[in-house]
Amino acid sequence: MPCAIGIDLGGTNLRAALVDHKGKVLAFRRQSAEAAKGRDFVVASLLNMATQLLEEATKRGLTVLGVGAGIPGIIEDGVVYQSPHFSDWVEFDIQKAIAHKLSYPVHVDNDANCVALGEAWLGSARGLTHFILLTLGTGIGGGLYMNGQLWKGESGFAGEMGHMVIEVFGPPCACGSRGCWELYCSASGMKRLMTLFEDVQSREVFEKKLGKDIFHVTIEDLYQGAKEGDIFSNAMFKKFGYYLGVGIASLVNALDIETFVMGGGISCAWNFFIEETHKSLAKRTYKETSKRVKLIQAQLGDQAGVLGAASVFLSV
Ligand SMILES: [Zn+2]
Known part of the structure; x- marks a missing residue:
């Protein structure tokens, strides 16, 4: 069964889920983002969470199509130019940093854009064109x-x-x-x-x-x-x-x-x-x-x- 990993990094919390093609959340993890500990710490936590979920997918015999992540800030093509909660993330290619460690396709977007996509897919905005x-x-x-x-x-x-x-x-x-x-x-x-x-x-x-x-x-x-x-x-x-x-x-x-x-x-x-x-x-x-x-x-x-x-x- 095809599935994907979704990651949502906020100023306060870091969340990640293993999601199947119908939008069912098969596994969900949440922990404190601990932004104050700096970029390397946050990225390591994010990778650790993604790895746990990838292992879970393997255990269940699922095919992971990719890893998507929502990050607060100004982002273009996976590069964070500026982030309100992570002051040391300046022109940081987080998409590349994640893809380098995980052998899966990775897509990074602004966090609110990801929420909009989620609500359009399965929430209050389902079926809306605008x-x-x-x-x-x-x-x-x-x-x-x-x-x-x-x-x-x-x-x-x-x-x-x-x-x-x-x-x-x-x-x-x-x-x-x-x-x-x-x-x-x-x-x-x-x-x-x-x-x-x-x-x-x-x-x-x-x-x-x-x-x-x-x-x-x-x-x-x-x-x-x-x-x-x-x-x-x-x-x-x-x-x-x-x-x-x-x-x-x-x-x-x-x-x-x-x-x-x-x-x-x-x-x-x-x-x-x-x-x-x-x-x-x-x-x-x-x-x-x-x-x-x-x-x-x-x-x-x-x-x-x-x-x-x-x-x-x-x-x-
Ligand atoms: Zn302003």
């Missing part, structure tokens, strides 16, 4: 899927939607610009906005209840707070929803794409922000276009990336 995938996590990842395939741009760098400018005089971003979308609409963006929240009193109530200061509040704390009806937590998710709508409106206006599939850690708080997103989006788009927009949750969770990475080698 959609935009957004991962709402530490930053914003984007995958642009048009005419039944990924649009990677002329050099392969498309989909960096998190760096669309939404506040011209906003704070500086690691990309070199200012006021980028992900400074407002991501886990790191929310943490920043929490410290600037206008209603100090409700923030202090939340801090007191949690027993920690605002600099140590996590998105999980906020999500829990929102579920319990906490004023500050609910207001923060509304703010997030507002900014999400601002960015989506620009994408709708530029591309006339109707479906937005959203995953990533913050998407679990969907019901606490999505209404605000619709409102904010409606204010910034033509009536006719905004009523056609569908905002839907991704379905595949933390397996979307590995499935999408593997799908490159499977007939989908």
